[in-house]
Amino acid sequence: MAGVLGSLKFAEYAERESAAVIPRGHIEELPDGPLGLGVWVSNTPRSRRAGLSQEWREQLIALGVDCAVAT
Template structure:
């Protein structure tokens, strides 16, 4: 469509900020195609990736309960109710960035038996 991807165009047109600028006829045409304005995404606790830590903790808890340990192979992918989590990668990245963890996050890791969570 004039060099623009249809998916990109659809996403743009259904964005509430754009949708509200369309006239009634334009909105009716889009609705006739089955399109409606997008709902606003739920606000995250903090910036990008706020939910990633919680998904990682869920996956690590599940893994620890099943395996009886928190040492995870780097390539391990844990299937969770929220989808697959690259648990080995998550642990490695979390350890590398441990200085940026909140006290609560460190406590969650320590409660699961992650020894480096309490070290500074």
């Protein structure tokens, strides 16, 4: 769930701020509490990105995220 929520919030941030680079300290406020979006992005290794669906990967790539998969 955290991966999907993080991806959704990343997409919202990128659209809102017109930027795909999120400062590590950036926090998104959610109804259930804060989400450290910058930390989520920096802690999501490329190996985990391999588990994203092709649709999610394409959306993130369109936002400027490096979705290259570690080998």
